Amino acid sequence: MTTISRVETFLVAPRWLFVRVETDDGLVGWGEATCEGRSETVRTAVEQLSELLIGRDALRIEDHWQVMTKGSFYRGGPILASAVAGLDQALWDIAGKRYGAPVHQLLGGPVRDRIRVYGWVGGDEPSEVRDQIAARVEAGLTAVKMNASGRMSPLASVAELDAVVQRVAAAREVLGEHRDVAVDFHGRFTLANARRVAPLLEPYRPFFLEEPVVPENSHLIGEFVRSTTTPVSTGERLYNRQEFLPVLQAGIAVAQPDLSHAGGITEVRKIAALAETYDVQLAPHCPLGPIALAACLQVGFATPNYLIQEQSIGIHYNLGAEVLDYCVDQQPLTFVDGYVQRLTAPGLGIEIDEQAVRAADKRGHAWRSPTFRHLDGSYAEW
Structure with a gap:
């Protein structure tokens, strides 16, 4: 034993x-x-x-x-x-x-040889979006994800709506027709705002529209799905199959469980199988570290309905350490032509630098989510 x-x-x-x-x-x-x-x-x-x-x-x-x-x-x-x-x-x-x-061999063996990845890009101004996307394209990515907006009023102004459209338009201009941009509403939009802006984005063919409502309002997501032809995604703040079932029934196209939040490999494997019965693709949320990314990839290599993988190399959150800093060998998690090749080493397929981890733990961290406020001083969704 x-x-x-x-x-x-x-x-x-x-x-x-x-x-x-x-x-x-x-x-x-x-x-x-x-x-x-x-x-x-x-x-x-x-x-x-x-x-x-x-x-x-x-x-x-x-x-x-x-x-x-x-x-x-x-x-x-x-x-x-x-x-x-x-x-x-x-x-x-x-x-x-x-x-x-x-691990993917223990899950039934590989169904693919490589997994497409995407990276997050920021910037509130169209020029910043252009620059950051251009840098990601130069680094070899074929897909990016961007926030639709910063703080949003409960009923958005014309200027707020136009700013969302302008940023997505700038992204499409840089990416062209053969690369993809996903647009993350981040739960910052009310249902009314989300329904209003979605048709305005359709000419720019977003890859998907993410988290149009906060997870506690999952009962409303079907209303949003019916308001747009663009694929809809959600799931980073859903933690088990039971919480995914209503949004799958509501018609989402992409499920986004997080392997560090939704019960790990064991539960996400089951979420993937449930999603497959609804003709829904998997694109796990992962703006996290190398272990979470490796776990996602192991599931992806053995899961038929796996669309794409988020990864956080170079994301703005990474202050003080980068994803690959804790890996003895960075090669397994590097990407070529927008893909990560199949991991072949035993287990999760990466070797963690234990000495670096123990040293980092002595310094620790106290990361907290930012707090947004509306112009009247009331709480706004981040």
């Missing part, structure tokens, strides 16, 4: 929480339990959940997932789901190393 002997957590810059699980026979698995702005709370949850794992067989991954998610009267939510996700990724990493195979 491969027995779990130790669980550790590391709070590392820029805003990530890594999980290290060790077995009595010397295997080490890594996971990422980052919950942006709440990682210290998740760290405590990981410590509590480790009580259920120490002394038990590391290879009973499904059973551990069941106990961690259901072994308490109060269940669910981003804190618990993120803690479970980090531990689950680490257990799959151990399983792959134990059997000498990448």
Whole structure:
């Protein structure tokens, strides 16, 4: 039996929480339990959940997932789901190393040889959008994602609406007809604003429109889907199959679970299968670190309805460390012609620089989400 002997957590810059699980026979698995702005709370949850794992067989991954998610009267939510996700990724990493195979082989084997990736671009002005997209194209990407706006009024002005259209138009001008731009509403729009702006963006053929309403208003997303011909995506703040079911039934085209929030590899695999029955593609949310990215890719190589993968190399959040800084070998997570090639090393397919992680944990971080305010001083969605 491969027995779990130790669980550790590391709070590392820029805003990530890594999980290290060790077995009595010397295997080490890594996971990422980052919950942006709440990682210290998740760290405590990981410590509590480790009580259920120490002394038990590391290879009973499904059973551990069941106990961690259901072994308490109060269940669910981003804190618990993120803690479970980090531990689950680490257990799959151990399983792959134990059997000498990448995780996607344990999930049924590869269905593709490479995965397309996209990167986030910012800039409130059209000229900034042009510059940042041009830089991403120069770096080899064939797809980008941009915020539709900054702070939005509950009922947007003509100037606010026009600014959204101008930024997307600038993006399309740089990208041409053979590259893609996804537009992220980021939950900043009311349903009324989202329905109003979506038809104005259709001439620019967005790849998809993301999170048009906040997740607690998922019951409204069907209204938005019916207001546009553009594919609609959501899911970074949905944490299990049950929460995805209503938005799948409402007609979204792209599901975006986050492998560090939605229960890890074990649950996202099941979300993908559920999405497939609705003819919905998977494009996991991942503006996070190398472990989360590797976990996403492992699922992607074994999942038929996998569309594209977000990655955060060079994103504006990454202050103090970059995605590849914690990798011994950066080559597996580099992209060529807008794709990442199939990972072949055992487990998650990357080697974490443990010395760098331990040093970074001593410095720690205290990343928090920004707070937006409307002109009248009331809270605005970030």
